[in-house]
Amino acid sequence: MTKFEALGLNKPLLDAVADMGFESPSEVQEKAIPILLESETDLVALAQTGTGKTAAFGFPLIQKLDSNSRTTQGLILSPTRELCLQITNEMQAYSKYVKGLSTVAIYGGASITEQARQIKRGAQIVVATPGRMKDMIGRGLVDISKIDYCILDEADEMLNMGFYEDIKDILSNTPADKSTWLFSATMPKEVSIIAKKFMHSPVEITVGTKNAGTSTVQHEYYVVGGRDRYAALKRLSDANPDIFSVVFCRTKRDTQRVAEKLIEDGYNAGALHGDLSQNQRDLVMNAFRKKQIQMLVATDVAARGIDVDDITHVINYQLPDEIETYTHRSGRTGRAGKNGISMVIVTRSEMRKIHAIEKKIKQEFVNKIIPTGIEICEIQLYHLANKIKDTKINKDVENYLPAINDVLDGIDRDELIKKIVSVEFTRFSNYYNKTKDLNATVSEKSAARKSTSGGSVRYFINVGEKDGYDWMSLKDFLRDTLNLGKEDVYKVDTKDTFSFFNTEAEHKDQILSFFTDFKLNGRFINVEVSNSPEGSGGGRGRKDKGKKRGRGGKNDKNSYKGKASRSGKRRSKKSRSDFF
Template identity: 50%
Template sequence: MNPFIQLGIRHDIVNAISELGFENPTPIQEQSIPVLLTGSNDFVGLAQTGTGKTAAFGLPLLELLDFEENYPQALVLCPTRELCLQITNDLKNYSKNVKNVHVVAVYGGASISDQLRQIKRGVQIVVATPGRMLDIINRKAIDFSQVKYVVLDEADEMLNMGFQEDIDNILSTTPDEKKTWLFSATMPAEVRRISKKYMDDPYELTMGTKNTGNANIEHEYYVVRARDKYAAFKRIVDFNPEIFGIVFCRTKIETQEIAEALIKDGYNADSLHGDLSQQQRDKVMKRYRERSLQLLIATDVAARGIDVNDVTHVINYSLPDEIENYTHRSGRTARAGKTGVSISIVNGKEIGKIRQIERVIGKKFVKAEIPTGFDVCEKQLFALVHKVHNVEVNEQQIEQYIPRIMDEFKDLSKEDVIKRFASLEFNRFLDYYKNAPDLNASFEDRPGREGAQGDRFNRTGMRSDFTRLFINLGSVDDFTRGDLLGYICNTTKIVGRTVGKIDVKGVYSFFEVANDDVNKVMEGFKGVDYNGREVRIEISGEGTSERRSGGSGYKGNRGGDRREGGFRSGGNREGGYRGNKGGGGFRDFSGKSREDRAERKRRY
């Protein structure tokens, strides 16, 4: 029996959501649906984005409403057009086996006359952004006097965008006896106030700790000089060949310029911000959902409500002005129980903000190193090797060409063919990253300076009470930092907090352990093998990573002119490795400018 039936959802709706891939309810759905189905409580649900909140309130609404009647019985308010459309489509999909269900999306940027016609034909559920909803109310084109349920989705973001007054005006047109369901990822004071104002003794459900982040997200930060920010960003992207990510910027102009620079440099990227028309937004999102785009560059406001599966990385090109927004950004990845990485690119002055975010989300960030040119080349090479190894061969279609292919390669050995195929991609990266400079800023690594946690660092940037060790396992063994941490702890029986920074390379890695645990680690790995290969542990000397990387010029030219697409003050711009040497530079927008709230309200 489908678990949703046991929660009280009827068969025709369960059959529809089963076709959508709903097999087991998420924690927020499992705990909220039985409460909401009673229809007798106001409700506050706190849960991270990507945990299934739409179904948590949508399925109970479909059970409780009378679809024989064609007047508004439920109103769902949300902050953005994208989220409005997503909720509307979800509700229509959930109810496809139920007769006479009418759901209307009301949002700015689309024809208001079309929305008015849909409302006039009859509607039971209205999903709306506050600005457009208030416009329709002021035209006296809708009657909410019989509304039974009001849902405030992403309440914290609606308040952050300045919709408090609009929400007050909208809710004043609804009956006092209605039930209000509020869903939010965080619980700032403003959300607490709105719950007290509009609710009577609400049932409160918190999934995890208030304001904390998703446990399946790994948080990293890179410290760079402002002038190297774009170059460092591109190098991080190149180091993750399979990246499918969202890049967050602070302003619309920064979003647009970074997207244009990436496109010039040959990346599959585009921007999403408030200046785009609805048609342009839909086109960008269609390309992103179809994975024609690898990188979506967005502002906080524009990205709210984006629900795209399998986003691997969220990159904070600029940290958000308000710390709570970091939770919303990182929640774009690791959705529906999957894992993801949230990366922040910061300068030395922003380390304190990273510590503030750590306290809010309840998780530590990993300070990562911008990969060297050699690291990127190695990663791209093995990504190509894996792609060739796993490619699906259409035997029937390619069979006719095999004789000609074999004839072309008849004078080449198997090793020669492999070298040539690998070099097709590898040579471009090898040429581009030749003499690539070290982009890591040294704000935390100067002799005698205190680290962000008050720990003393030596001149290599390592805490003096930790020892750096070498291990002959790396990314070719399918290890991530998290995997390697678990492997070390399970093998040696040391606790994770005694392990410091972990650098996963191609065929080897480095990790730091507390000085007191060095012998325990060395002993723990004696006689251990991994997939038939003996595991070697050695104490790493200072600078070992560069020597073992076979640096051969990749980390050289520290003061050189090459900036990989960014530019120095007064210097020349350079294009990306992908064959566009004339473009790719852009202005640095690392300042504190913010979009005006009135502008956001106007657009939504």
């Protein structure tokens, strides 16, 4: 018996599960599915986004419906058009082997007549945004008076977006004896009111802790001057060549302004906010999902319902007013069991907000330092080296090799490597030359480390995320392998194929000696001292490993006119109008 069979799912659903490659149910699925299959009950499920909630309510709903009846039996309310469409697609995939079952999406920005026509043809499941659903009820285009199940997905987000009255009106048109399943990441007062008013003795399940952040997300903060936010944003992006991120701003105006500046500076960026038309939003989101946009600058409202599993970073360009909103933001990364990073750019006056969030989400923030220009150059050049190493050779190049060899005649291997690397290093060196330190303050712990007689030493190590390490597991590996104390290894930064870490100078000889001929799973693990400033946040590694390349953008103060874009790619030929 498979793990999904043990939950009580029938064969059509198990066949769909097999097709989708699901191996083991998530925690929320293990807790919710048996309860919902075995009894007719109301349910409140508290779980972060990205934990498999759609399947947790989707599988039981599909199994319990009568596919032979064309009557609408299940209603799923979700906060945004994007999430509405995503849930619909997932429900259709789950029910692919259930003959006659139809799921229809109802949302604004599309033809209401066509949506009404689809429902009239027969839709056992309707997935809807509150605004469009209320409109269709008012026009008599949809009948939910006989539904058996009502699901409120991302309930806290719907209420934060101002849909409280709409939800009340919609639920008043449903039968009193239906089952209501409420799924939410947090449990603010408004969600509790909905639960008490429209639910009967609901069973409550919790994955993690109420209002807590997910354990797969590392929370970091960077303290800068108020005028240096944008320069800090660019450096954080440049220091993470493979970044795929959502950048949160508080207002639509700031969102548009930051996105435009990033695009002007050569970054693959786009804006998502309420002043865009639905067609513009669709273009931006499609480009983001295809990773044509690597930095999506968004307002909190516009980003509701974004469900992309591979987001590596959430960057809080500005902190939100409400702690629950920060929880929603950080939940966009670290999804589906993957690790993610939530970065916060703050000024000294905002530090109290960091402490308040820590208490609420029950997780500590790591105070990190904005990397210097030379550190970014090193990271990007190592990225380039690995990219060259992993590039598949195009056989058509062979036709041009004789002419190319003539051009490069007389240049030996080492000089050729230096010239290739210099193309990128010179660009970044010119860009970051003489730029100032953006860090407004240093934590007491960091200050104490820098004040020690030996100082802090930065190291390069040739393992990274591709080897299965994140910052926590690499830190544990180094401490255990070197038999160091809990606080002896710090400032661990993992990249794709390499990483950096710091120790006090007193451990330097021990570390370099230990890793002289150290093998792990048959592979040599190389550690070298970085040439970065002592104890700083970046680093460099072995000279014979090559270096990485990155991207341009405007200088922190002066315009940079280079043509390279981030993560080693040429600046995108697409203009802003291609996405808006």
